[in-house]
Amino acid sequence: MDQSISAQEYHDFRAFLESACGIALGDNKHYLVKSRLGRLMAESGIPSIGDLVDQLRRNSRPGLREQVVDAMTTNETLWFRDNAPFDILKHHILPELCGKRMRPIRIWSAACSSGQEPYSISMMIQEYQGSNPGCLAAGTQIIATDISPTMVKEARAGLYESAALARGLSDERKRRFFTKKGDQWETKDEIRKRITFSEMNLIKKDYHGIGKFDVIFCRNVLIYFSCDVKRNIISNFSKALEPGGYLFLGASESISGYSDLFEMVRCHGGIVYRLIDK
Numbered sequence: 650m651d652q653s654i655s656a657q658e659y660h661d662f663r664a665f666l667e668s669a670c671g672i673a674l675g676d677n678k679h680y681l682v683k684s685r686l687g688r689l690m691a692e693s694g695i696p697s698i699g700d701l702v703d704q705l706r707r708n709s710r711p712g713l714r715e716q717v718v719d720a721m722t723t724n725e726t727l728w729f730r731d732n733a734p735f736d737i738l739k740h741h742i743l744p745e746l747c748g749k750r751m752r753p754i755r756i757w758s759a760a761c762s763s764g765q766e767p768y769s770i771s772m773m774i775q776e777y778q779g780s781n782p783g784c785l786a787a788g789t790q791i792i793a794t795d796i797s798p799t800m801v802k803e804a805r806a807g808l809y810e811s812a813a814l815a816r817g818l819s820d821e822r823k824r825r826f827f828t829k830k831g832d833q834w835e836t837k838d839e840i841r842k843r844i845t846f847s848e849m850n851l852i853k854k855d856y857h858g859i860g861k862f863d864v865i866f867c868r869n870v871l872i873y874f875s876c877d878v879k880r881n882i883i884s885n886f887s888k889a890l891e892p893g894g895y896l897f898l899g900a901s902e903s904i905s906g907y908s909d910l911f912e913m914v915r916c917h918g919g920i921v922y923r924l925i926d927k
């Protein structure tokens with residue numbers, strides 16, 4: 650794509666993107682649109698953003714919508730990102746849930762990217778069970794979802810390059826939870842077995858069908874959304890949580906101004922939001 654994007658094209662593309670996945674582009678992100686979509690448009694023979702929006706509106710090319718959303722999402726992630734959420738899970742939430750639940754504990758990683766978040770949760774659960782035998786006896790289920798089909802596929806495969814593993818994973822955990830497969834490292838079954846991966850767009854009217862959770866991780870994705878979209882997602886999370894359930898957001902994200910259904914709990918160097926019991 651050589652040519653510049655006109656004001657009208659940019660306006661129309663922004664509107665498409667926000668309605669498709671909630672991502673609210675700022676005023677001056679023309680370079681981002683060009684760099685993220687250049688290859689897809691060249692390969693598909695689409696000459697301009699105007700033509701792209703036109704095809705998206707007419708739904709004339711199967712799969713184009715998904716490919717555009719996939720290309721526009723930011724998938725940056727790492728193991729045990731920010732540490733504090735995982736410390737809170739280990740020292741505050743799991744001890745609270747342990748023994749109280751006669752059913753499996755359910756945890757949702759709601760924007761899982763390439764899998765580092767749900768696998769980190771699973772490693773934490775595995776370690777916790779090891780040092781607290783008999784706890785979480787009914788098991789733990791982790792549901793990992795993302796809008797990006799490419800990311801869900803990568804996460805499900807559980808195969809990582811050494812460089813990706815080095816971002817936040819200790820050598821001890823690497824040895825314990827991964828096996829070498831060719832040039833890559835594969836997650837062992839002991840941390841894979843409790844995770845189910847699927848595609849899910851958080852921009853849905855409601856989250857019926859996914860069930861209730863004790864803990865939701867929705868980290869580093871709300872920053873891309875408008876206030877109305879955030880409010881709707883947080884409201885949906887409040888309905889998807891068990892009474893007293895916990896919600897983790899990213900380090901630069903906050904619930905303040907979006908919902909009064911949660912109380913903020915500060916502990917172990919971080920913050921988690923607890924659904925207030927009615």
Ligand SMILES: C[S@@+](CC[C@H](N)C(=O)[O-])C[C@H]1O[C@@H](n2cnc3c(N)ncnc32)[C@H](O)[C@@H]1O
Binds near residue numbers: 672722724762797852
């Ligand atoms: C920056 S990554 C964060 C990954 C992980 N939660 C973390 O904190 O490391 C944001 C993820 O949100 C996903 N995402 C963006 N819009 C979404 C939507 N509407 N529904 C579900 N996932 C979405 C992207 O595909 C991307 O993988």
